[in-house]
Amino acid sequence: MNATPRHGLARVLSKHGLCSRTEAARWIADGRVQVDGRVVRDPEFPIRRDPRGRQRIAVDGRELDRAEPIYLMLNKPRGLVTSARDEQGRDTVYRCFDGAVLDGAPLPWLAPVGRLDRASEGLLLxxxxxxxxxxxxxxxHGPDKTYHVQIDRVPTPELLAALVAGVDEQGERLRAKxxxxxxxxxxxxxxxxxxxEGRNRQIxxxxxxxxIAVLRLLRVAxxxxxxxxxxKGQWRRLSAAEAAALRR
Known part of the structure; x- marks a missing residue:
């Protein structure tokens, strides 16, 4: 007989869409999280996934409910770091959500879906x-991603073909579709x-x-x-149809 699957408490909180796993670990360490009425301070505390014996989890005294799913798109400006916090004190993409309100309430915690580096711009989910x-x-298996890229020369047909053929770089095959x-x-x-395909700073x-030097890089789709x-710097909520299409 197989054992009941278990996940760590911090992961369970993040999977419910309440916060990042790092933030969840901070809440747990601060004594804000209870399991079955008892404060737990271990972010790896095992939580059963068996619905017949589900443990009761509460944050700040409120029992855990799965957050309403929210999907947004942002036109990321150049110069912002795709992170909740930056150790060097640089501005992050969350600046774009300062004071944001959705359906009459403050915007809840949301995580970036993938990344755009600091010098890159455009569509960020x-x-x-x-x-x-x-x-x-x-x-x-993720969806294709389309970029507009300004480069420091006028490309020949051979150069465009080379981008599709690809190159080997630090043990990885990099290529464009x-x-x-x-x-x-x-x-x-x-x-x-x-x-x-998704690889770090691939383009x-x-x-x-x-x-070839990149002068500007924008993700457009x-x-x-x-x-x-x-x-630039603005966001909007995805429609149900848009979110479902990306899921497929």
């Missing part, structure tokens, strides 16, 4: 649904690059391996969800 986020960020020229001037150009590393005309 947030949610309190870890399972949905995992589908979006799955490196093999597609790369096309959007427009160009005398000394630089804009490309549209589509990725169908910058791929272009650097081909001795995830799957069929386009950034559209959303102003």
């Amino acid at each position: 947030f949610c309190n649904d870890p399972e949905w986020a995992a589908r979006i960020t799955d490196p093999e 597609s790369a096309v020229l959007l427009r160009h001037g005398e000394k630089n150009a804009w490309l549209q690059i589509v990725l169908d 910058r590393r791929l272009l650097a391996a081909l001795d 995830i799957g069929e969800l386009a950034l559209g005309e959303l102003p």
Whole structure:
């Protein structure tokens, strides 16, 4: 007979969309969390997943209910770190949510879905649904991600083909699903690059391996969800249909 599956208390809180696992561990250490009426200070305290014997979890005296799932898109400005806190004191993407209100109430805790590095801009998703986020960020099966990239030269057809063929860089094969020229001037150009896999700083590393400098990098779509005309630094809630389409 198999044992009942268990997860650590901090993970259970984050899976309910209440906070990040780091924040959950802080709540637990501060004595704000009870299990079956007893304060627990161990973030790895095992919680049963068997619904017939579910333990009662309370935060600040309120029994745990799963938060309403919320999915947002942000037009991330350049210069913000995709993190809740930054050890170097730099501004983070959460600046864009200062004073934010949703349905007449303060915006609840939401986590970024994937990342855009500090110098990158454009479409960044947030949610309190870890399972949905995992589908979006799955490196093999997640939706395509489309970028507009300004580079420091006018590309030849051979260079565009090289981006799709890919390069080996630090033990990884980096490649684009597609790369096309959007427009160009005398000394630089804009490309549209589509990725169908998720690797850290993939476009910058791929272009650097081909001795190409990135001047600007904007993510303009995830799957069929386009950034559209959303102003820089602004956010909006995804419709149920948009969230469901990304889940598929």
